[in-house]
Amino acid sequence: MPDHDDARPASSPALRLFLARLLSRSRLDGSAQKAILDLPGTLTKVRRNENCVEIGTRSSHACLVTEGVAARWGQTLDGQRQITALHLPGDMPDLQALVLSGATLGLQALSPVVILRVPHAALRKIAATPQIAESFWRDCAADAAIASEWVINLGRRKARTRIAHLICEVAMRLGKGEDDAFVFDLPITQNHIADATGLSTVHVNRSLQDLKKAALAELAGHEVRVMDWPSLRAAADFHPAYLHLGDNS
Amino acid sequence: MPDHDDARPASSPALRLFLARLLSRSRLDGSAQKAILDLPGTLTKVRRNENCVEIGTRSSHACLVTEGVAARWGQTLDGQRQITALHLPGDMPDLQALVLSGATLGLQALSPVVILRVPHAALRKIAATPQIAESFWRDCAADAAIASEWVINLGRRKARTRIAHLICEVAMRLGKGEDDAFVFDLPITQNHIADATGLSTVHVNRSLQDLKKAALAELAGHEVRVMDWPSLRAAADFHPAYLHLGDNS
């Protein structure tokens, strides 16, 4: 679904986000940082509910989310959807396609999304630098850790807690959580939350009302209003270590 | 929980398993293969239900499962356990600790297990070879893909299907699935299956009886008897692509 220019030169704002993401987990020296920022790529708009990457395809480019929210997802025989990961600006959701052949999961835009499509060839080239290869590997490992936490969330927590946990994760990944109360943009529907938490839309709606009544958090239109971060964290059984943010080794 | 010798020299049988695992997904040339086989390590026995790696600790060694079944697991506030991955002989469950600091998940022996403990330092040394580093990265990515599939399994499938899916995954990873009917060893309890599928033990028991009545598969003592592999796969909605076995790029 290309939609935009086909430029070759560096597109700095998007890449700066990506670099920041890598730096939150890995140390990179000056030349490595420059190599990231000099990555080529073409900006592409993807409309809401359209796929950036179709299930089962092998692509020659990686997607870097620049604006909006994207989701990795799969489905069951009877057509039920399950989101396995949310991707926010700065994430490169299919970095792992560099080393794995076919994508077994699709990547969909949950809101209008702007993507920087970076050629695999260019990524492979800079991954020849061990420091960069390691930072890619590390990001991949963090992704796996997050997926494992989702398994725990879906397997053993009940609806309210699951949803609260999801909200905590997104807040944290957006760099929130300094204050006891705050607001952030999250342009997704309750239906999407249902697909991410393995619940039905109706039940998500009711659980969100619970969270609101308990004065923990509320979802109003396209923004999340956290009213009591410490209590929300507690209610969500949320321990951010698994995100491996700021490990910076 | 050390228990055995403290040898330095290469312990070939375990490492050959590990190499085979890597080769099923990555191409490695002769010297790279030799580097793997020459890895140092000490064999350790871990008793059933004991942890190989405690939650939240940082270790200086990686575990290579040589015999038995191990599980990555976490728990919720109220003490419920959830297994996030099963690890069979040849797997190195905490390879990712090389690149991530603290383990946020524990690693437990579900059966008596023999582990080869390989120093991180030695792994880092051979990971200086790009080909090897890439194979590690690839294995890590495959792990993430498997975890994502578990999210789908727990989020959107019902008990019987979930359990069938788990059985299919293990069978496939053990290299079974050539014939329509076969048997393999799986020394774990129904309780463990419950923890892996996010169900209660009682319900696992009943669902297993279902599978048996339907002549698909049965769990007898410590072995799984698959009676009708094609039907089991269908009932499990199982598509092995996500395992990325035999991708061999």
Add this chain to the structure above:
DNA sequence: CGTCAGTTTGACTGGAATCAAAACCTGTGG
């Protein structure tokens, strides 16, 4: 032969799904 872990059964409860319809927005075009 008693113990203990694991499996099995039964009765009951409860959380979440499903189905259906109403209310609510938000953007659109007349």
Add this chain to the structure above:
DNA sequence: CCACAGGTTTTGATTCCAGTCAAACTGACG
């Protein structure tokens, strides 16, 4: 500026899958 259409959100009624609790059964092992 209003009416309308579409997708969301909300509500209510009902069903069902899976959890819980408790007890009996099995089998391995000391």
